[in-house]
Amino acid sequence: MCAALAASFYERRTERVARDLLGAVLRCETPDGVASGRIVETEAYLGEHDGACHAAVGRTPRTEGLYGEPGTAYVYFTYGMHWCANAVTRRAGLPSAVLIRALEPLEGLELMARRRPNAADARDFANGPAKLCAALGITGALNGVPLRRSRLTIHRGISIPAREVAVTPRIGITKAVDWPLRWIWTESEYLSRPFNGGA
DNA sequence: TCGAAGATTGTCT
DNA sequence: GACAATCTTCGAG
Secondary structure, three states: OOOEOOHHHHOOOHHHHHHHHOOOEEEEEEOOEEEEEEEEEEEEEOOOOOOOOHHHHOOOOOHHHHHOOOOEEEEEEEOOOEEEEEEEEEEOOEEEEEEEEEEEEEEOHHHHHHHOOOOOOHHHOOOOHHHHHHHHOOOHHHOOOEOOOOOEEEEOOOOOOHHHEEEEOOOOOOOOOOOOOEEEEOOOOOOOOOOOOOO
């Protein structure tokens, strides 16, 4: 297992962190076992001036995690049934974070299969922000934990060459929908939406 | 206390 | 492709 990413990794522009998280490995330990996957899709949320960011509504108990230290986890509950996981970053002092949207399963395939009984195959285990949380067993209990030293960690993975990285508008939001803040590894078969060449 | 909206997913047509 | 499921959160009254 490669070393966990240093706190300084997250203390940079959120867009930069989102791009560099591609290829890194998200790993979660639970009483049931360990599951991990390579990050192949991320989205950046830039703070209170970003209408799509939770911080746009101001500081509330729900968004408290966004105001945490860079390198901690922000895990929130949505649509009455889904968890989504973010890595908190720091952009000029603003509450910002990177949403992990899709993973390529690496460890704990059997565990993921049990947690994702509806998945047809490994490509369905973690190809969506709520799916990957279910597959890895991520819940609100992990909100605010440090991503270097906890049951939820992000490790250095492979380096994705620039020609295999694409930036597109974010998905599933109703505000600031045109901002190109979604990073994907175009060569991956595990994206939440297939890459269509940017068209 | 009430009502509306939500960084989604799964099912049905 | 369209829509229902499901419930927490937050603002308004």
